[in-house]
Amino acid sequence: MHVFISERVKALTPYTPGEQPQDRKYVKLNTNESPYPPAPGVADAVRAEAEKLRLYSDPENHLLVAALAESYGLSEDEITVGNGSDELLNFAFIAFCDQNCPALFPDITYGFYPVFASVNGLPFEEIPLNDALEIDFADYQGKRGTVFLANPNAPTGIARSRSEIESFLKSRPDSMLVVDEAYVDFGAESMLPLIREYDNLLVIQTFSKSRSLAGARLGFAAGAPSLIKALNTLRYSTNPYNVNRMTSAAGVAALREQQYYNDNCARIMQTRAYTAEALRKMGFLLPESRSNFLFARHPAIGGEALYRGLKEKGVLVRHFAKPRTAAYIRVTIGTREEMEVFLMETEAILAAQT
Numbered sequence: 001m002h003v004f005i006s007e008r009v010k011a012l013t014p015y016t017p018g019e020q021p022q023d024r025k026y027v028k029l030n031t032n033e034s035p036y037p038p039a040p041g042v043a044d045a046v047r048a049e050a051e052k053l054r055l056y057s058d059p060e061n062h063l064l065v066a067a068l069a070e071s072y073g074l075s076e077d078e079i080t081v082g083n084g085s086d087e088l089l090n091f092a093f094i095a096f097c098d099q100n101c102p103a104l105f106p107d108i109t110y111g112f113y114p115v116f117a118s119v120n121g122l123p124f125e126e127i128p129l130n131d132a133l134e135i136d137f138a139d140y141q142g143k144r145g146t147v148f149l150a151n152p153n154a155p156t157g158i159a160r161s162r163s164e165i166e167s168f169l170k171s172r173p174d175s176m177l178v179v180d181e182a183y184v185d186f187g188a189e190s191m192l193p194l195i196r197e198y199d200n201l202l203v204i205q206t207f208s209k210s211r212s213l214a215g216a217r218l219g220f221a222a223g224a225p226s227l228i229k230a231l232n233t234l235r236y237s238t239n240p241y242n243v244n245r246m247t248s249a250a251g252v253a254a255l256r257e258q259q260y261y262n263d264n265c266a267r268i269m270q271t272r273a274y275t276a277e278a279l280r281k282m283g284f285l286l287p288e289s290r291s292n293f294l295f296a297r298h299p300a301i302g303g304e305a306l307y308r309g310l311k312e313k314g315v316l317v318r319h320f321a322k323p324r325t326a327a328y329i330r331v332t333i334g335t336r337e338e339m340e341v342f343l344m345e346t347e348a349i350l351a352a353q354t
């Protein structure tokens with residue numbers, strides 16, 4: 001029989017998204033979504049746009065790009081938008097890596113990075129984090145390639161400061177650095193203020209987390225106009241309508257209500273501090289998180305056993321089976337009430353262990 005599937009696709013291990021179960025109602029703390037709804041005004045903006053679905057969207061997404069430029073003090077040619085930040089990350093792999101310029105990223109980071117490299121036939125190297133699960137920038141010295149850095153990192157939640165990352169950038173003037181800031185609004189420092197100074201820096205953010213729009217699929221990239229032009233070439237070479245009308249309108253409406261989102265982020269950070277303290281009291285070990293999740297392990301129970309135990313009780317968290325992360329669970333910060341349920345069930349599981 002003739003085999004129609006390419007060797008590259010046959011060899012591909014796809015990304016595994018977090019579960020989105022439909023079987024029962026869970027306390028859902030597994031995919032780092034916001035527990036709060038989109039800002040008032042977003043639903044109306046989407047509804048108004050739904051009336052116009054007969055028409056293609058504006059491929060330049062002019063209104064959205066202009067609103068982003070205003071919000072972040074950038075010019076329009078320094079920004080492009082994508083169908084989630086995943087799409088822009090994929091474009092960044094294609095635009096800034098090739099056979100002589102591998103992708104470099106930590107061994108413990110966003111699980112999509114090796115997939116983006118593989119699906120595009122690009123070489124990559126995973127560089128181990130240290131024992132504290134922190135990046136050691138010295139490990140990248142002398143290595144040619146484009147560095148992909150999630151800051152805060154996922155799934156650890158650990159962030160490095162702007163000045164540390166700037167020093168790293170300065171040490172690699174001839175290489176690209178892509179900083180994935182999916183979780184930056186939960187207490188980390190953005191690299192956006194530096195894009196004018198460094199034409200080898202691309203910053204990618206998402207509306208999925210702090211702006212409660214995971215289901216709309218909206219991300220943006222900011223960098224020197226030449227970098228943005230390359231990403232737009234890829235957009236126009238794949239799908240110029242990558243951000244649909246309703247999502248574009250949702251994005252504009254969301255940007256008008258920054259205070260609402262700032263308040264939500266503050267609440268999430270408070271709930272994070274409360275949850276982290278409660279977990280530490282139970283004997284969990286966890287790094288300082290600057291994201292909307294905690295990465296925690298307990299000496300008395302493995303990550304998988306805890307994940308399964310919690311799932312049975314209707315609480316969904318995430319577990320990553322790779323050797324260096326198997327001891328941990330990653331818990332999204334939900335509402336205070338959701339975290340009380342999570343803490344209560346976790347305590348019960350631990351009590352049943354002993």
Ligand code: PMP
Nearest residue numbers: 084085086110150154182206208
């Ligand atoms: N980067 C990181 C580090 C993430 O955890 C995620 C969410 N899974 C993304 C990017 C992609 O987010 P989205 O495509 O929803 O913008």
